[in-house]
Amino acid sequence: MSSSSAARGRGEKARPGVRPPMRDALVAAAFQLFLERGYEQTTVDDIVALAGVGRRSFFRYFPSKEDVVFPDHERCLADMTTYLAASADEDEPVRRVCDAARLVLRMYAENPTFSVQRYRLTKKVPGLRAYELSVVWRYERALAEYLRVRFAGRPDGTLQADVIAAAVVAAHNNALRSWLRSDGQGDASATVDHALGYVQSAFGVGVPAGRPVGEQPEDVVVVVSRRGAPLWRVVREIETALDRD
Amino acid sequence: MSSSSAARGRGEKARPGVRPPMRDALVAAAFQLFLERGYEQTTVDDIVALAGVGRRSFFRYFPSKEDVVFPDHERCLADMTTYLAASADEDEPVRRVCDAARLVLRMYAENPTFSVQRYRLTKKVPGLRAYELSVVWRYERALAEYLRVRFAGRPDGTLQADVIAAAVVAAHNNALRSWLRSDGQGDASATVDHALGYVQSAFGVGVPAGRPVGEQPEDVVVVVSRRGAPLWRVVREIETALDRD
Known part of the structure; x- marks a missing residue:
């Protein structure tokens, strides 16, 4: 007792x-x-x-x-679904799914000791790894379903939705795992923000938070690149240019 | 008997x-x-x-x-690992993982009737869905491990590796499922090529197959874009420019 x-x-x-x-x-x-x-x-x-x-x-x-x-995933999945359902038309879709992914991070960061213990346990037990994969898959589907609706007018809407949802989940989990491996030390939010920033730079609107999308719409950006440069490097240049001043 | x-x-x-x-x-x-x-x-x-x-x-x-x-996944995973291990330094990494993903498609396309039957079965049995998720995860890890080595010199190498591997798998599976839903009718390869092209446009070098990366390295491309344009649209423009002439 x-x-x-x-x-x-x-x-x-x-x-x-x-x-x-x-x-x-x-x-x-x-x-x-x-x-x-x-x-x-x-x-x-x-x-x-x-x-x-x-x-x-x-x-x-x-x-x-x-x-x-995994006592809190059902609640977190429900919170994510509610959050996505409350999205307005003017919300940029890729940013919205990144923000939705941050709800998962918050659940882990609420209780670092518990999260780190569970991470170690899950790594050792194959059955728990399988369970975790199914949970991750449900988060990914929630994000993808939201994006599919938002991208319904695009020719490759479902493809883009599935790919971006997977990229967001992978970026989130990369950052989350690196935080868990550090025993929950360090700034989990900053790590995840950085990781999600990479996905936004590839797929989203490369405008920093706080500046409305579409401001100064007649501004132009000129990028000069060697033909052989890797596209990710070109993209990074564009992003830098868009963020400047 | x-x-x-x-x-x-x-x-x-x-x-x-x-x-x-x-x-x-x-x-x-x-x-x-x-x-x-x-x-x-x-x-x-x-x-x-x-x-x-x-x-x-x-x-x-x-x-x-x-x-x-899933009698052929172990063989396919082994083939994928061998294929990635045989990569040369001059192979563009994102294209290489896209080509590795095509090995999975080939396995499905070898036997459309069997693949379609299994797809229907897997959708109905939760235990098989879980098994399939674990197989997909192993493919994704194989691609990510390869990219982590190739991106070892980049500041965000592991992040980029994980995100790109997830995007490749999601694009492949989006195309594969659409082919399976069509009862294995249609051109599976073309569908997957199109889906992987989207990932390459976001992350890879947008040079069409057959032209070596780095040819005419002093050529320049100038892209003019409105500041508010979605980055994916800018990327598509760059890709079009790189493919031209």
Whole structure:
């Protein structure tokens, strides 16, 4: 019982306020056991015993043992869908999906210790890697579905939507993983901003935040490039030119 | 026994020559049963009974029932790794990963009927979707690892590698799925070429195949653009300019 209340205490401290305490207690108990014994060696019975609740309580919150490892993705997916649905026509679509991806980062950054522990656990357990891939895929589909609607008038709308959604997710995850590998040290937001900036430079409107798209529409940019220069370098030059003054 | 030899006959017809006949017979028997009874309702015992072989033979070729659904991905992954490892320094990296992705398309296009059947099956069975995601992830990692080496000198090398690999895979899969949805009608190669062309226009060197990169290196291209134009449109203009004459 003392270990149960210790687990609950950790859970409440780790993720303040908004979720049911029993749910938090189950997450905390689960992670305590995963770290002590390993994921495969921990059963749902072990988790509910430590949390001091019944099996039925566990399955009320989590369909399976895997779900307790990723307790916040469903909420985050719902938040992302809501955020994208609230988009206005004047929102630049690529920037909007980048901002939507930042919701995922925020979830991880809310609780660095938990996120780093989970990252290490996930790397070791193939079943959790597979689960994580399916979650990532759902985020990517949410972004792609939004872009498909926004790009409906373009000849290659679905292609562009799928490619940009994948690029945004890959950039986000590259930055997120580098932050997790640093044990949650450093500025996660700045790392992700930089990564998403690369995607925006390739696909989006290369105008920095704060300056409305389309301002001074008659301005021209002249880029002179060698024919053999890699396109990404040319693009970087254009972006620099567009951002200047 | 007659159904067994029918299955083997189908297998040999479907995938000529290079693989062991028993392996092909198992694939053919498995798909016959998956289509007749459904994937979940078919056991490994059912498959080996129809193919006329023992359980041990099945597991010699396939670690699990899921693996028999995707019998050629391991070979294709190995081919892709070999192809990327054989890359020369003068190969433009983005084009190289696009060409590597075409190996996957070729595998699907070798046998349209089988590929379309599997596509329909995979859409219906969540466990197969998860398996497919893990396979796609392995292709993406193979492309990203190659690009990480090629981009080792760039400040954002790993970021660019991960983003471009994801974009290539997304473009390939967008085209592949549209071909599969059309029941394998139409020109799969042309569809994938078009999709990969979009990725190359965003990230790669926009020089058409057959003209060496770096030819006439002193030639210049001048692009004039409105400041508010979307970057993808500017990129398309540059590409058009580079392709001209």
